[in-house]
Amino acid sequence: PTPVVLDVDTGVDDACALLLAALHPSLDLRAVSCVGGNAPVDDVVRNTLLVLETAGRTDVPVARGAERPLLETPVDARHVHGDDGMADLGWGAATTATVDPRHAVELLRDVCREAAEAGRPVTLVPLAPLTNIALLLRTHPDAARGISEIVFMGGAANVGNATASAEFNVFHDPEAAAITLDAAADLGIPVTMYGLDVFYEPVVDRAAAAELVAVGGRGPAELGGRLMDFQRERLGGEHATIGDAGAVCAVIDRAALRTETLPLRIELAGSWSRGRTIVDRRDWSGAIAHDPHGEAPVRVDVALGVDGERYSRLWRDTLLGRGER
Numbered sequence: 001p002t003p004v005v006l007d008v009d010t011g012v013d014d015a016c017a018l019l020l021a022a023l024h025p026s027l028d029l030r031a032v033s034c035v036g037g038n039a040p041v042d043d044v045v046r047n048t049l050l051v052l053e054t055a056g057r058t059d060v061p062v063a064r065g066a067e068r069p070l071l072e073t074p075v076d077a078r079h080v081h082g083d084d085g086m087a088d089l090g091w092g093a094a095t096t097a098t099v100d101p102r103h104a105v106e107l108l109r110d111v112c113r114e115a116a117e118a119g120r121p122v123t124l125v126p127l128a129p130l131t132n133i134a135l136l137l138r139t140h141p142d143a144a145r146g147i148s149e150i151v152f153m154g155g156a157a158n159v160g161n162a163t164a165s166a167e168f169n170v171f172h173d174p175e176a177a178a179i180t181l182d183a184a185a186d187l188g189i190p191v192t193m194y195g196l197d198v199f200y201e202p203v204v205d206r207a208a209a210a211e212l213v214a215v216g217g218r219g220p221a222e223l224g225g226r227l228m229d230f231q232r233e234r235l236g237g238e239h240a241t242i243g244d245a246g247a248v249c250a251v252i253d254r255a256a257l258r259t260e261t262l263p264l265r266i267e268l269a270g271s272w273s274r275g276r277t278i279v280d281r282r283d284w285s286g287a288i289a290h291d292p293h294g295e296a297p298v299r300v301d302v303a304l305g306v307d308g309e310r311y312s313r314l315w316r317d318t319l320l321g322r323g324e325r
């Protein structure tokens with residue numbers, strides 16, 4: 001199995017991603033780091049522990065990380081994710097899962113170092129503002145030896161969601177996103193951006209959510225179905241998206257994702273565009289594309305298309321216990 005580490009702001013769709021990473025047999029979930037984003041970090045930790053306990057994975061270390069962005073004022077997204085940050089299910093808190101005493105950045109450092117020593121580097125999957133990851137790569141650059149690639153949910157080549165320009169995770173901490181990309185380029189870590197151009201494609205309709213809920217027993221299938229019901233009702237429309245879980249699907253089934261390797265910059269100024277991921281899709285082969293700063297130095301595999309039905313099925317089958325290695 002592929003060793004993976006998730007960084008989350010759980011979060012309805014972060015919960016969906018955690019369930020998949022915890023249960024899919026082709027993944028070895030090594031650790032989860034928490035960061036403030038959709039909800040304050042203490043809520044994120046509580047939600048994350050509940051999800052892992054529900055998945056029967058209290059063996060996975062969970063640590064509390066940055067409570068605020070490097071520079072920005074924190075904003076949460078309770079209007080999307082509920083007052084408790086995870087669908088207001090009323091399931092209470094985990095009873096057996098406990099939080100690791102280390103800071104999330106220390107947990108990430110230790111897991112990456114161990115992975116490097118074992119010769120089994122991890123795939124790092126940030127699904128939240130990149131604060132913890134920026135701090136990790138700047139404070140402990142040697143951790144990069146234990147990271148085979150970064151597959152992050154964030155950004156958009158096209159329109160944003162937090163603003164017309166910016167996707168929430170990058171909008172929330174633009175400096176952290178810029179530092180992460182810069183450090184990854186410096187340290188030779190390949191990066192895939194699983195952004196809004198694909199994020200909404202893998203969907204779960206009412207009937208599929210009902211099938212999950214019907215399993216009952218407060219297990220992972222029921223949890224996944226209830227999360228999808230909440231999101232569909234909260235946002236309106238015919239279906240919910242598995243959102244962040246799609247980035248985990250991308251680690252399991254890369255063939256269903258269409259990517260292009262493109263220059264990427266993070267907008268750190270801008271009156272209305274701060275936090276935008278500027279994906280340079282111009283044709284540089286001729287004389288027309290011109291940039292006074294030259295081509296952006298950081299190149300990222302940007303997801304531009306996905307087989308949404310395949311990822312949705314992968315997620316549902318895993319929760320229903322039909323996962324394949």
Ligand code: BDR
Nearest residue numbers: 011013014127168169244
């Ligand atoms: C991202 O922001 C959060 O609302 C979701 O969990 C996802 O990571 C989408 O912009």
Ligand code: CA
Nearest residue numbers: 011014127128
């Ligand atoms: Ca998230």
